[in-house]
Amino acid sequence: MLNRFAGTPGAAITAAASAAGGDAFSQMNPTTPTGVLTFSNELVNPFTGGTVAKVVADATTAAEARWNTADAVAGASQVVYWATGVPTTAPSDDQAIRGTRQNAGIRHHIGGQVRVLNLGTEIGTTANWPGITGEWVVRDLVVVEGADATSGTVKARLRRLADLTTVVASYASATRDAGIVGVDVINSFRFGKLTAGAVLPAMYLAQVQAVAGATDWLPDPGTNVIPVASLTANVTGPVEPGTTVTLTLADSDPDGTITTRTLTQVAGPTAAPVGAGAARTVLAPYTLAGTTLAYAYTVVDDDGATSAPASVSIDVLPATERIVVMGGPTPVEVPGYLATA
Numbered sequence: 001m002l003n004r005f006a007g008t009p010g011a012a013i014t015a016a017a018s019a020a021g022g023d024a025f026s027q028m029n030p031t032t033p034t035g036v037l038t039f040s041n042e043l044v045n046p047f048t049g050g051t052v053a054k055v056v057a058d059a060t061t062a063a064e065a066r067w068n069t070a071d072a073v074a075g076a077s078q079v080v081y082w083a084t085g086v087p088t089t090a091p092s093d094d095q096a097i098r099g100t101r102q103n104a105g106i107r108h109h110i111g112g113q114v115r116v117l118n119l120g121t122e123i124g125t126t127a128n129w130p131g132i133t134g135e136w137v138v139r140d141l142v143v144v145e146g147a148d149a150t151s152g153t154v155k156a157r158l159r160r161l162a163d164l165t166t167v168v169a170s171y172a173s174a175t176r177d178a179g180i181v182g183v184d185v186i187n188s189f190r191f192g193k194l195t196a197g198a199v200l201p202a203m204y205l206a207q208v209q210a211v212a213g214a215t216d217w218l219p220d221p222g223t224n225v226i227p228v229a230s231l232t233a234n235v236t237g238p239v240e241p242g243t244t245v246t247l248t249l250a251d252s253d254p255d256g257t258i259t260t261r262t263l264t265q266v267a268g269p270t271a272a273p274v275g276a277g278a279a280r281t282v283l284a285p286y287t288l289a290g291t292t293l294a295y296a297y298t299v300v301d302d303d304g305a306t307s308a309p310a311s312v313s314i315d316v317l318p319a320t321e322r323i324v325v326m327g328g329p330t331p332v333e334v335p336g337y338l339a340t341a
Contacts, residue, residue, distance in 0.1 A: 227253040231263070231297040231310040238315040241286040245314055249278050253301040260300035267294035267313070282314065290318035 230250040239245060251258050263273055263280060268291050273280035282293065293316065296309040 225253070225255045226305050227251060227256075227258055227299050227301040227307045229297045229299045229307040229310040231295065231312045233312045233314055235314065238290075238317050239284050240317055241284050241319045243284040243316075245282045245284060247273060247280045247282060247295060247312065249280065249297055251297075251299045251307070253299075256302040258299045259302050261297070262299070263295060263297045265293065266296045266311070268292055268316075284314065284316040286319040287316065288318060288320050291316050 228251060232248045232250075234246040234248070235243075247263070249261065249263060251261065265272065269285050269287060271282050271285050271293050273282050273295065275281055282295075284293070285291065293314040294311060295313075296311045298309045299307045301307075
């Protein structure tokens, strides 16, 4: 699939600015794509179905559903985003655009190559995402839904990896299908796989999610926030053997979702937790000398990060404890043991 940005500060995108079909960098589609772009069920507006735009020539395009617009006039094509064919063999992950939903709107991390030009002179290209410090990266693409199929806005940001918290170049459209209009000294930029003579699309769209209601840039992802696990018991002091103790599991991930939850016993004679969900029960065992049970709870988030273990311990009294009845010791019967006075 071809994915390409082009932009000029204060001007709409033109076919010429989008790169000529003979330019190896532009990665124009072949006349007959080797594959077809299909969208997953997770996609919602503005991705409304599996309609695909096929680029026949610079000046002739078919608009993809609610995403591209083109007037089919030479030199006047305005395209915000291209999504055309999908190669039969998908590129590797670091050559793909990876989209994730965070709150409202969409963010794209761009892999492959990004070519940056200032007044027609190339001033840099990126390596595959995440690149190295100082390289240019197209970081964000935000779609703002309007009242109908053609209203709304599109924004894109270009940055240097030296400082991902500062916008280097920002591009925004007056309306969603009007093309990206630049407001920075960076004259134009576009991206694709920089491979001379290549004839197939170089990149593809991987599991992009979009939601209505986006109004501005999403927060910078920065470093993934580690998820947090919590584990508590419904008792605070020693318990008698045979007591049922309830363990309560809780967790959170500020910047994602929990994908794996693991509760394990880490100390004491085997007393496996029973149940599922947030509440588990443990039966305190009978032992001659008493014991301490310990459990640990960890979670893994959708970025693969594991929480610090949350732990809880339960002290269990000895089964041989004696009680005093009428001034004399009375043995406590313990299943499996012979009690003596």
